[in-house]
Amino acid sequence: MINRAKLLEINGLDVSFSSGQETIYAVRDVSITLNPGEVLGIVGESGAGKSTIGNAIINLIEPPGKIINGEILFQDLNLRNLNDQEMLNIRGHKIGMIFQDPQTSLNPLMTIGAQLLETINTTKKLFGKEAQEKSIELLQSVGIEQPETRMKSYPHQFSGGMRQRVVIALALAGDPDLIIADEPTTALDVSTQAQILDLIKAICRKRKLGVIIITHDIGVISNIAHRVAVMFNGSVVETGDVKKILSSPDHEYTKSLIAAVPSGKVKVDRFTSIDYIEGGAKTQKRIDVKEHWLGERLVDTKSEIAISVEDLNKEFVLKKAMFKRNRSNLHAVKDVSFSIKTGETFGLVGESGSGKSTVARLIAGLLHIDKGTVKLFDKDVTNNFKGMEAVAAQRSLQMIFQDPFSSLNARMSVEDIVAEPIHYYKTATSNRQVKQIVRDLLDHVGLGTNAMIKYPHEFSGGQRQRISIARALASRPKILICDEPTSALDVSVQAHILNLLKDLQDELNLTMLFISHDLPVIHQMCDRVAVMRQGSICEIATTNDLFNAPNHTYSKHLIKLMPA
Amino acid sequence: MKKIQATPMIKKNNRKFTNVILKNLSQPATLVSGILLLLIALCAIFAPLIAPTNPYDLAVVSIMDGRLAPGETMFDGTVAWLGTDGAGRDVLSAIIYGLRTSLTVAVCSALIALTIGLLVGMTAAFFGGRVDAFLMRIVDIQLSFPAILVALVLLALLGKGIDKVIIALAIVQWAIYARTVRASAIVERRKEYIEAANCLGLSSFRIIWKHLLPNSISPLIVLATLQTAHSISIEATLSFLGVGVPITEPSLGSLIANGFDYILSGAYWITFFPGIMLLATVAAINIFGDHLRVLLNPRLSK
DSSP, X not given: OOOOSOSEEEEEEEEEEEETTEEEEEEEEEEEEEOTTOEEEEEOOTTSSHHHHHHHHTTOOOTTEEEEEEEEEETTEEGGGOOHHHHHTTBTTTEEEEOSOTTTSSOTTSOHHHHHHHHHHHHHOOOHHHHHHHHHHHHHHTTOXXXXXXXXXXXGGSOHHHHHHHHHHXXXXXXXXXXXXXSTTTTSOHHHHHHHHHHHHHHHHHHTOEEEEEESOHHHHHHHOSEEEEEETTEEEEEEEHHHHHHSOOSHHHHHHHHHSOOSSOOOSSOOSOTTTTTSOOOOOOOOTTTSGGGOOSSOOOOSEEEEEEEEEEEXXXXXXXXXXXXXXXXXXXXXXXXXXXXXXXXXXXXXXXXHHHHHHHHTTSSOOSEEEEEETTEEOTTOOSSHHHHHHHHTEEEEOSOTTTSSOTTXXXXXXXXXXXXXXXXXXXXXXXXXXXXXXXXXXXXXGGGGGSOGGGSOHHHHHHHHHHHHHTTOOSEEEEESTXXXXXXXXXXXXXXXXXXXXXXXTOEEEEEESOHHHHHHHOSEEEEEETTEEEEEXXXXXXXHSOOSHHHHHHHHHSOO | OOOOOOSOHHXXXXXXXXXXXXXXXXXXXXXXXXXXHHHHHHHHHTHHHHSSSOTTOTTTOOGGGTTOOTTEEOTTSOEETTXXXXXXXXXXXXXXXXXXXXXXXXXXXXXXXXXXXXXXXXXHHHHOXXXXXXXXXXXXXXXXXXXXXXXXXXXXXXXXXXXXXXXXXXXXXXXXXXXXXXXXXHHHHTSHHHHHHHHTTOOHHHIIIXXXXXXXXXXXXXXXXXXXXXXXXXXXXXXXXXXXXOTTSOXXXXXXXXXXXXXXXXXXXXXXXXXXXXHHHHHHHHXXXXXXXXXXXXXXXO
């Protein structure tokens, strides 16, 4: 089986997308090689062209995209010379694909058995009992228990990680020599991610497959790949052994990319040398908050405790019914209690579905509290956001949301978005002052005053998140709740946003509730952390204690899974 | 699967909207329907200036001109290009004036229905729960009756008159708008910018008016065009049945009804030409509305 020859060799690949008169090169002069039994990681930020390479290999580039130059040699066969029919015999047979979202890459109306059999019928020309046995064997090899019974299940009956295992089984059905995995674990939780990566690694070793892993996550690369190609703006800037590149990168881009990755081990004050990515350091005019409108406080609170939460409970109705026994509820938050000191950053960490966001929304008064109390600066605000006092309390608390694309009103200009709370509460004396404040705020969050007349769709994700921050600041909050503020962003942009949040906290003495599933980010941002699981808090500890000596078994488990 | 990512987003978006409009206008169907619609609207607005005669001026209309075939010359020397009806009125002029009545009824009723539907739908979507359930059941009941039946009953109660027809048509149509706007508002309401607005402590009215409404209105614009065409046909049906507009202000429907008595005796033009006009108007609005939907939804325009 051992084949000394290269499995895949790409030479001088150019892919362009043309729209109208413009032609944009998504991939420019890329050359990579892959040997059997080797895992090659392609890493880069969104727009770097990494997925395009994967699609180019299997000739699935959608028009107007086109391969312009270069050759793709797969087992000494130039894939660019094949016609559509010949390509069909390569895809699925010789090259398997694993996509990002296991939710959408399986047909929801077919049992997974039927989907596997269909693939085996076409790729291996096996039918009836043989095909049945083959698919059971495949499911077994990807670690699905009781494969005989699971064959009859539909995709929705599997969890995300299990579904991704099925997708891997499908990719293996044709006994391919090469597997291209495009962000295979991005939609999964940390613990599932670790399992899937282990599985891919094991399969690669056992079957002597070549694997190309395309990802934005350097943690994943360091975990699984033997060699790595770093992409920036369509070109490979650096390629080589993973350990060597991660420990001593040569190229400026790789250096700044690695510097921007939050570490779970070392706590840094601010992320450094991340300017390469966003096109050089902009000279940013910052305002002196002490002198500025932003620094004026309506009420000066002397309270030590900013947020205190006691026995918080929330149930969601899953199924309504006339009779009690037919009803079903989801107990999303169970007896959650904690308190946050003024000026402190408190982290909530947990996997998806653990109730972190629900806690944030309960505190912010966006959801009705079933049981328990929430106090902001010693004032009870439980389910009371109607009275005048509560209105003041509400303005002292603002939220930054996860999805920068849906958290801004698309029909309002940036100026209107930021100015809305100022106009609404008449906190400024004249329209000219409002304009000046908006200008200052946008400058302060690093957007520049030109942004005022534009609309949200003209900005990138990171810039939109800055607009959200400016909007939150415009109501002069004392508490900021950040609900996964950077999980939709690239790592370099994330570093910028996290730096900005830290700066603002120092200047304005903000209290922050920081929610994330990402342990290294929590490690960088927070003073104290609560670990949540299935609606309740497992452990509250200072960041240092939690990361060095976790108490609860679940925290230990989480910390262990954290990529190095 | 991820698609093209390497394109600079900002540049593309700036040009997108004008591009889409130009691309859509360059399609023959849109262009023809747009021009036709424009001509129809101009005809209706400037009817007294365009029509060769005033068909309702009793001093001009003469029974002597009754049932002239298309192209014949009337008593006073004007050519009746589309013939005359039984009472001696020029059919071309009658159509131009009839368009006026038909379009007034359709546009006014669409606007009233839109306003009511918007209020009801927005309220239902924003407050949800029992308010939503109550309002939507009313909508369901309203929509379970055939529109023409409800309109007939209403007009039987209210009597004749343009204003009455407008009221009847508005009552028939508001529920469709309410249901559509509720659906799109519910989708928007779950987005985070509404939560952000809640966080800012804005009043419900302001959130609905400034945030929810502008983001859920675009399907409604399309619906309004299509419903305008629909109400032209309903009005024509009602007038044909004799319960619509009064005989002194005929619409396309009453013109068709008017010629119905003569159609078997060979005077086809009295019914035929208003019928063609009705068809052209409704088709033009429908085609244009369909393309407006593509235009307002960038995802459909590839």
